[in-house]
Amino acid sequence: MVSLSIRNIRKAFGTTEVLKGISIDVAPGEFLVLVGPSGCGKSTLLNLIAGLEKITSGEIFIGDHLVNQVSPKDRDIAMVFQSYALYPNMKVRKNISFGLETRKIPKSEIEKTVQKVANMLQIEDLLDRKPAQLSGGQRQRVAMGRALARSPSVFLFDEPLSNLDAKLRVEMRTEIKLLHQRIATTIVYVTHDQIEAMTLADRIAIMKDGIVQQLDTPRNVYENPVNLFVAGFIGSHSMNVVPVRVVKSGQSNCLLIKTGEKTFTIPVDKNPSLLNKWIDRELILGFRPEQISDGFPNQAENNQIHTLESKVEVIEPTGPDTLVFIRINDKKVACRVHPNAARHPGETMKLMLDLSSAIFFDSDTEEQIS
Amino acid sequence: MNDPMVHTAPKTAGVFAGRLFIYGLLILMVFYFLLPFIVMVLTSLKTMADIRTGNLISWPREFTLDAWKTAWGSACIAVECNGIKVYFWNSVKIVVPAVTISTLIGAANGYVFSKWKFWGSEVLFSLLLLGCFIPFQAILLPMAQTLGKLGLSQSLAGLILVHIIYGLAFTTLFFRNYYVTIPDELVKAARIDGAGFFRIFWKILLPVSTPIFVVCVIWQMTQIWNDFLFGVVFSAGGNQPITVALNNLVNTSTGTKAYNVDMAAAIIAATPTLLVYIVAGKYFVRGLTAGSVKG
Ligand SMILES: Nc1ncnc2c1ncn2[C@@H]1O[C@H](COP(=O)(O)OP(=O)(O)O)[C@@H](O)[C@H]1O
Ligand SMILES: [Mg+2]
Numbered sequence: 001m002v003s004l005s006i007r008n009i010r011k012a013f014g015t016t017e018v019l020k021g022i023s024i025d026v027a028p029g030e031f032l033v034l035v036g037p038s039g040c041g042k043s044t045l046l047n048l049i050a051g052l053e054k055i056t057s058g059e060i061f062i063g064d065h066l067v068n069q070v071s072p073k074d075r076d077i078a079m080v081f082q083s084y085a086l087y088p089n090m091k092v093r094k095n096i097s098f099g100l101e102t103r104k105i106p107k108s109e110i111e112k113t114v115q116k117v118a119n120m121l122q123i124e125d126l127l128d129r130k131p132a133q134l135s136g137g138q139r140q141r142v143a144m145g146r147a148l149a150r151s152p153s154v155f156l157f158d159e160p161l162s163n164l165d166a167k168l169r170v171e172m173r174t175e176i177k178l179l180h181q182r183i184a185t186t187i188v189y190v191t192h193d194q195i196e197a198m199t200l201a202d203r204i205a206i207m208k209d210g211i212v213q214q215l216d217t218p219r220n221v222y223e224n225p226v227n228l229f230v231a232g233f234i235g236s237h238s239m240n241v242v243p244v245r246v247v248k249s250g251q252s253n254c255l256l257i258k259t260g261e262k263t264f265t266i267p268v269d270k271n272p273s274l275l276n277k278w279i280d281r282e283l284i285l286g287f288r289p290e291q292i293s294d295g296f297p298n299q300a301e302n303n304q305i306h307t308l309e310s311k312v313e314v315i316e317p318t319g320p321d322t323l324v325f326i327r328i329n330d331k332k333v334a335c336r337v338h339p340n341a342a343r344h345p346g347e348t349m350k351l352m353l354d355l356s357s358a359i360f361f362d363s364d365t366e367e368q369i370s
Numbered sequence: 371m372n373d374p375m376v377h378t379a380p381k382t383a384g385v386f387a388g389r390l391f392i393y394g395l396l397i398l399m400v401f402y403f404l405l406p407f408i409v410m411v412l413t414s415l416k417t418m419a420d421i422r423t424g425n426l427i428s429w430p431r432e433f434t435l436d437a438w439k440t441a442w443g444s445a446c447i448a449v450e451c452n453g454i455k456v457y458f459w460n461s462v463k464i465v466v467p468a469v470t471i472s473t474l475i476g477a478a479n480g481y482v483f484s485k486w487k488f489w490g491s492e493v494l495f496s497l498l499l500l501g502c503f504i505p506f507q508a509i510l511l512p513m514a515q516t517l518g519k520l521g522l523s524q525s526l527a528g529l530i531l532v533h534i535i536y537g538l539a540f541t542t543l544f545f546r547n548y549y550v551t552i553p554d555e556l557v558k559a560a561r562i563d564g565a566g567f568f569r570i571f572w573k574i575l576l577p578v579s580t581p582i583f584v585v586c587v588i589w590q591m592t593q594i595w596n597d598f599l600f601g602v603v604f605s606a607g608g609n610q611p612i613t614v615a616l617n618n619l620v621n622t623s624t625g626t627k628a629y630n631v632d633m634a635a636a637i638i639a640a641t642p643t644l645l646v647y648i649v650a651g652k653y654f655v656r657g658l659t660a661g662s663v664k665g
Contacts, residue, residue, distance in 0.1 A: 052558050073564035085555035089577035098573075099563035146559075 001028035002063040002076075002153035002186055004049070009058035011044055011210075018044050020210040022058075029184045035197040035233075036207035042190040045207075046156050049188060051075050062154060073102075075154075078147035082159040084139045086131040092142050093127040096149045103150075117145045120179075137168045144179075157189040161196065173199060194234050198222065206230050223357060228284065228366040231359075237289050237323065240333045243363060244285045246278040253278075255285060257353075258329050259310035266306045268355060274369065275360070283369065284361040289323060289334040291354045294341035304356040312343045324349065414438060414633035421629050437630035441638060445631050447618045448607075454635050456608060457615030461595055463526055464611055465642075468533035469590040475534070476541020476586060477579065481571050483542065484549035485557050495546065501539030506599045509536075517604060524606040532604055533594045540593075541586050548582040549575060584653040592643050612639045 004026040011019040018041045026032045034042045047053040049060060051072040060067050067075050078099075086095050093114055100110045118124045121141045131139060140160060147155060160176075161169045177200055180187055191197055197204050198218045205215045206229075214226045225231035231239040244255045252267040253275040268275060275283075292308075299305055310326040317323075322342040324335045326349070335351055343349040360369040409427055414437050416430040424431070443453040483495045513532055514523070522528030552575065560570045601611040610618075616639045620632050647654070 047558070050558070050562060052561060072558075072562045077562065079559065079562050081555040081559060083553050083555050085553060085559040087556065087560070087574055089574070098560075098565075102564035102569065146563075 001184060003028045003061075004154055004186055004188065005059075005061040006045075006049070007059040007061070009045070009048060009060065010056045011041070011048060011053065012056045017056075018210050019048075019056075022207075022210070022212055024205055024212065024215060026186055026188065029186055031180050031187045031189065031200060031202045033197040033201035033204045034188065034190045034207060035192065035194055035204055037233075038192055040207045041210045042192075042207060043158055046079070046158050046188065046190050049154070050077055050079050050156055076152050077154045077156055078150050078152040079156040079158065080143050080147050080160045082162055084131075084143040084163075086139055086142055086146075088131055091128055091130055092123065092134070092145075095131070095142060096145050099146065099150050113149050117148045120148065121145050136164055137172070140164060140172060144176075148183075151183075151185075153186065155185055155187045155189075157187065159191055160189075162191070162193070169196075176200065195236060198234070204234075206233060208233075222288075224359065224368075225286070226368050228286075228361050231286050231361070235288065237334050237336075239286045239288055240292070240328075240331075241284050241286045241361065242328045242331045242333060243282050244329060245282050246275050246280065248279050256329075257308065259308055259326060262309060264306070264308055266353070266355070268358075269304055270356060270358075278360075278369075282363055284363050284366075285358060286361060287353070287355070287358045289336040291357060292333065292335040292351055293354075294337040294350070295352055296354060299352070302354065302356060305352050305354045308351045308353055309348055310351060312345050312347055312349050314345055315342050317342075324351075326351070410633045410637055414441075414630050414637060416630050418626070418628060418630060437628070438634040438638075440628070441619075441631045441635035445619055445628075445635065446622050447615050448622060450608075454612060454615050454619060454638060457610055457612040458638065460526065460605075460609060460615075461612040461642075464530055464533065465591055465594050468530045468537065468594050469587055471530075472534045472537035472541050472590055473583065473586045475538060477545045477576070477583075478571070479538070479542040480545025480547075480549050481575060483546040484552075485554065485570075485575075486567065495542075498539055498542055501536070502543065506536075510599075510603055514603065524604065524609060526605070526609050529600060529604045529609070529611070532600050533597070536600070537590050537593065540589060544582055544586045544589070545579070548579065552578065581653065581656060584650055588646055588650055588654050591646055595643050 004024075006022055006024045006026075009019055009022045010017065022045060024032065034045060036042055044053065048055050051067065051070060055068060062075055062077070086092075087098065090098065096114050096117060097110050100113060105113075114127070115124075118127055121144060123138065123141050123145060126134060126138055126142065131142070134142065140163075143160070157176075161172050164172060173196060176189075180200075189200060201218050203215060203217055204221050206213045206221060208229055214221055214230045216224075221230060221234050225234060225239065228241060231241060242257075244257060247254050247256060247265065249265055249267065252269065253272060254265045254267045257264045257266055296302065296305060308328075310328070312324055312326060313332070314325040315322055316325070317339060320339075321336050322339045324337050324342050326333050326335060337351070341349075361367065362369055405427075412427070412430060413421065415433045415435070416424070417432065417434055417436070420431050441453060442455050442458075444451055445453045447454065447457070479498075483491055517523050517528045517531070520528070520531075522531060556574060557570055560574050565573065595611075596613060597611070598613040598617070601614045602617075605611065605614070616635055619635050
């Protein structure tokens, strides 16, 4: 197992800077996911790690070796591409062995490796087919097989599942995770799909405009996003973000929350000093849809749960629960409620807002207030 | 009765007449376009006496291959009376190396311009493309001077060189446009797999290039075989290609005009390009429309 260290990497194409100083340390055997909207520079970063593009400035270490000047073939990495990039004129067997042959590995050993990899990915039956004769999922497996064959120290994946249909994608996701648990090789995995990022990663790096916004565990980026961008990007339904006014009411800082005609003054008990600077000013309150519901299991002990009432605008049943959309301070807010508790659009509904894990953002800088 | 045919093809008199009209028109058109060629073939099979007494499209009274034999082996071109066979082989000797070399260099150029872009390569490619639009006449004088300096004036080698250079703009364009449809990720994957510049070209790109090779070969072969201007300017005497010889044959005045020999010679001159189209024409169309290599 080998570590990967990216130190203050910059990359410009002509005059446009695509990566603006990226630093990430990947521990040996770690599964790091780079996630971000399309065009934010994820593939570029992966290409730099692979050595397929020249770094404008910065350093990349694989293990203890500075690899800035090392060619892709000598970096001991393997890459799986979005389009799979299988050699169209070669059979699957040859696709897998091509990299071994260029490295002059003895024939018998190559044969053994191909068999082992094919067995691991259950593609033994496909070895004598051409890529054109394979389905999307099979091509995906072959592409992984080609990467596995060389047992590199670092795997690079560039959106490997984005060309598969939804069902296959979920299956392959699980398989990649199992594979990582088995081989425990360091992986850098690029995706624009935050669910893929959440389910696969040991740590997630969320990128935007060539800058890493947050680098943390899936749980932390979900519960404690550093800014509004991360808050909006992570989560199958994004975090609710509502502009609120802070007022002093007796000893406690309170938030003014208006739903339709009614205004609720809700005390914030968590970390009382946090909001002292914000009295009589506006900031942005963030909370997940599951933090505003029809009820909570441990409701009685939690003194940060407050009751609201609001008119329901739209409902979206998802199966296990139903998303009820209301309006708070003129912003649309999603509430995750039990299907039985959901009211119809137009009706008024009682909701509980749990502020114990709510977070606050500065409305100008969009950074979390802490 | 439940006759399914009634629903699919109602056989009324009107529909039948319509069909008849369409097919009749098509056959007429085919005949119209083929007519010149038919006249050529028929004339080449006639005797001179037949030609003198009959009219242009009359059926030969007797079929004879004499005109073909004369055209191939003994017709007089300028002062020599050895037919067009020498010039036919001249053209072959020009076309084979010129097509092969210009196609191979075009493939290599296209590979570099699509997959190994370097600083200024786009500009260089644009300049090269300009070559497609330079009229033949414009380069005659400078080319003649260049060939003179190289000591290749009036030689087959000189003519071959001219065709290679002139063809490069086209062959490069063909291959470059074909290779840009092949995903860059393929090249990246091969680089990570340890393959270098030539190995990637040889093992990955060339094996999937058949359609564009066919297009390129047909195009170049037709251009070079049919070329007249370069042939007439840059070669002389026994080194001339068949197009120039054909012109000289027709213009050589020894008494009466032997139309049957002229026609036979013209057909011989056109045969190779016709054959290429008949044999590989469908690959030509397929190659021009072939998109990216899926897989
Ligand atoms: N070879 C290149 N030349 C110029 N611009 C490029 C090149 N490769 C990528 N870019 C630009 O860099 C930005 C990031 O691209 P990319 O890394 O592919 O994004 P992502 O993979 O996150 O979608 C894009 O705006 C893209 O247009
Ligand atoms: Mg990308």
